[in-house]
Amino acid sequence: MNFYVLTLFPDMIMDGLRTSITGRAMEAGLIHIEAVNIRDFTKDKHKHVDDYPYGGGAGMVMQAEPVYNAYQYLCEKTGKKLKVVYMTPQGRTFTQKVAEEFAVEDDLVLLCGHYEGIDERVLELIVTDYVSIGDFVLTGGELPAMAIIDTVSRLVPGVLNNDDSAEIESFHDDLLEYPQYTRPVEFMGKKVPDVLLSGHHKNIEAWRLEQSISRTKERRPDLYAKYEANHPVVEKKKRKR
Structure with missing residues (x-):
């Protein structure tokens, strides 16, 4: 480009x-x-x-x-x-x-x-x-x-080392990005969430989506309103649970 x-x-x-x-x-x-x-x-x-x-x-x-x-x-x-x-x-x-x-x-x-x-x-x-x-x-x-x-x-193919990064960062699909962690497992008494250490990819994906939704709702209610409007079925199912 x-x-x-x-x-x-x-x-x-x-x-x-x-x-x-x-x-x-x-x-x-x-x-x-x-x-x-x-x-x-x-x-x-x-x-x-x-x-x-x-x-x-x-x-x-x-x-x-x-x-x-x-x-x-x-x-x-x-x-x-x-x-x-x-x-x-x-x-x-x-x-x-x-x-x-x-x-x-x-x-x-x-x-x-x-x-x-x-x-x-x-x-x-x-x-x-x-x-x-x-x-x-x-x-x-x-x-x-x-x-x-x-x-x-960042959206041009090949610019990011991991092309998936552009698809999962903040504001994609009207959601803020989920929290990120790296080594060590514990820092000043704060531990990495157990789900991220489990190796269970489906559970990790679900946790990240939940975190993105809650973070967006708290920090950017304007974005959350857009997300909720575009995902009424998803949000309804989530509330039923």
């Missing part, structure tokens, strides 16, 4: 993603990440890419032309019109399901705004998705873009 990030801070993107799982995936050729510097596509000799907003107001606005030219460069490079995700608190909330939606793409462009945002006209021309990572304001779109790339990358 190819990720292209349109940004004013390419080093921030590449330095952050060259580590850990995404870094290894890049080295293995499983994903390609390229940060495109929007400043390289301005005609201003001082590399300015922003100007004062029409109508007045605080701050500066990123100009349409450099952003559009950077996008056109990628379209020419790949030979096709690309899906563009704009990082903005005005977009739909990024979730694991949205990550799964993005993961089917061969190419994904993430557009990072800065200052007071980007000229609306270029957004209307190139943006296909508006996405937010939460109801708060950041300095720019780089951190959200990195979070999205990290999340989506």
